[in-house]
Amino acid sequence: MSRSTNLLRRRTFLKAIGLGLAAPLAVKMSRLAVAATTDAYTRLFIYYVPHGSPVEYFGPAQAGAFSADSTILAPLAPFAGQTNVVRGLGMNDGATNHAAIRATLTGFNEGGSGDSIDKIIADQLGRQAYAMGTIPYAASAGFSSDSFLVKHGQWLRPTEDPNKAASDLFAASEPSEGVDETAFRQAALGLTETEVDGMQQALSGLTKEKNKLQLHLESIQALKASGPSVNLCEGAPSFSKLAALGSADVMDQANFGKVLDAHLEVAASAMICGTAPILTLQNLWVNSGLNFGFAGGPGIAKGHHDGLSHSWDVAGRQEFAQVQRYFYERLATVLLTALDVPDPGDPSRSVLDNSLIYVCSEVSDGANHNSNAGPVYIAGTEYQNYLPCVTIGGAGGRLHTGRVVDAYVPHTDMLATLAYGVGAPLSSIGGQSVSTIGGLIS
């Protein structure tokens, strides 16, 4: 795309935004007309919510057209035509119980030897993946194996502070004021590169320590190579929810709602503007007992793991359903609604049309601790349970939408489907053959 075309599209986008009421209608009309796969790049947003879902309040009763009539998925009603539910997925590689968080995006028990899917896709597309976290570990216990979801060579600690995420995702694309110090940064990084390389050369025969320095060296080289990110928008976005968060402690459980909203707001802007095409938002961590009585939350003052996800009785499972629904409600209200605007890089479609949002968890049913698909018995009734996996968005026309699809396959096939959906098809993950889920591929 030429620069002039790009600018034209930006102007079209801004005009549409300025028109306000006309934009959604324009998007809706264009959506009806456009079904072909777009050449515009597709954004991926992975939204992790721990401890599974109570299936009786989650699952569509049958395969076919999706309608958001379950307790948990009801907030997706305005986006029902863009939503898919995949029934039947189970964790790959014997990954079980809450420890399966390490397999959720890597595909393999304990994380295997590869990267998580966001990094694999980013590498294939020549882009950067970015991970944010809404209290993704216990401040009192530290970042540990209970928090491991995203793996970029090592387990990545998600960015806890939405302010920092906003800075990371937008600062690089903003023109610097005064003297441009980019060249000086490059020179300093070059000096560091030389030192790390020199230290590595001096460690003859010490393979493990040399490997450490090799990783360090590659990280410095990657920093040197990173330039200003793409920004399809003009000017810095304004963030009302980030402003509402202010300088509050982002690891304080009482601030969970504000932090989640601020992360979603920043993510939405980054997706619209294209500054971060591959994002992960990790909510909580496994066994997290975060109290859901926080301000602006679902108003259920119980811990997420013990008090809610372990519920067997009807009342407790209803409460857990309300809490899991809260995550979808915030996703829909803050992120999905924001994405329903013309794509500045492809104004004939919305950003949501050109995005793939994936909601996932590490277990199927919290009280059963199962990470597979199969029957569970709730109050004497049998339910078919599976990993609660939902996609939202048209993935640039690569996926069907508005469907409930049955696919009793390892979840690595879902990861492969995500990769296909954003234009980075994979035939294997971690050396294991994978297939896309047929019912989702358009």
Next chain:
Amino acid sequence: MMSRIGGLLAALTLVSCTGAIDRPGGEGSGEEEKPDHALRCEESRIGPPLLRRLTAGELLATIEQAIPELGELPVAASLGADPVSESGFANNASELLVGAQTAREMLATAETVATLATSDAFMSAVLPCAAEQPDAACIGSLVDRVGLKLFRRPLSAEERTRYVELAASVEQQSDFATGAKWALVALLQSPNFVYRSEIGIVAGGERELEPWEIASALSYNYTGGPPDTELAALVEGDALRDPEVRLAQARRLLQTDAGHEKVFEFFRGWSGYQQVVGTVKNDVPNFSDVKVSMVRETERFIESVVYEQAGGVHELLTADFTSLDSQLAEFYGYGAVVGEAEVVQRPAQWGVGLLAQGSMLAGYAHENSSSPTMRGLMVYERLQCKQKLSAPANIPNIGVPDPGTTTTRQRYEDSHAASPACNFCHQFFDPIGFAFENFDATGRFRSDESGLPIDASGNILNANLEVLAEFDGITDLAHTLADTPLTTDCVSGLAATWSFGGAGGQTCVAEEARDSLLTGEIGILEYLAQLSVAPHFTARTK
């Protein structure tokens, strides 16, 4: 019931919980075998040479001491939490790496610090010569002074020249302050700053650490910061090669404020007492008001036992006092206390030692009930050094509490002991956890459980399912564990692992000191100090 400690207890072998239950991390999972921290050897061994990336706390402490004019740094958020290793500590050298994320955070930190140091507000203090003589010599003085602290050694002429030339190059395109800033950025990203070198030089059949490496090891191991003036002076003449000199320095450093904080770092990682802060107890509304007090209570307790009484593992587990503020005293039911840290004797049945601390009892419990499994596992893993077990698949959550109808013990026995598949693993730790049953989910004593009698008897099994010890209640359990050599060996092994940043997986690094701790000849604080005379402190495998 009196404790009956089998002689076999010390030789209790690792329980391998495999077989009928498929669980991750087992055979064929590709995981490296986890070290046995309780393992004892005939004599101390040395581990492999290591580059130990500084922890986030060590990085910040070093910057603060290198550029003290800035005061407390406003950059903590730039350096994120370090990963916690399987052994429970966030300082394992094999896991402290500089990947893309850490490199980004270090660059951001370096730029923030350097921008601040060269700003109008601080430049005159950080670099006084800038006002009168802003030249290469002035930059050189900055590099010398800051570099010495950051690198924990004087810079070589070649290194010095690199930074001075970088500053000059930048200055040509901007100004003096900007040149100084980017020289500082480069210093603050240097691998010579980021890593503590414990590589040494080959001497005979092993590697000898160099004097500056030994000084850094002492300083960071015992204070979490770079060598102070006294330590740096001892580098001259290789004085720190002398074990007696190192021991004296270790003892001195452990008495500093930073030394105290360092000791608490070990206890936090080992026991997890601070985890109570993140817990929720909805049935007890005022619990959230006392969580932080519980942490402070435990830290005062550790301070008393470890520092004031020079106690060992035995004292840590069996001391019959605690230290309460008024709010916590009321919460526990002790009645009124004077002041905010009154030492009180525990009532006879209210337990003893660290395990009876509210922070431990409430931290290892569920939201709405005690947890024999969590408490038993804590003892099993942290006091017996048994390998952490991953929960298997498809295990239904244990039944919900039914106060007044079923005791917690009954629920656990009905769910775990009655199921061969569950009991296969749970028999090794649930019976240990039953000993805690006189304490509810918030850490408070209870003589009955909603009117039902409490059975707090338990046992420890070996791999052959032979009963090695029996006990009744938390006090009995504490004395049983305190009298068991395995417990002290486990704690001493984990403490050495922590102090040496994993020691490259070598667990037998301080056998003489471990003997002394085991026999009660020395306490925990002196044990930590005596790690400085272990061969591993100055030598590495070739």
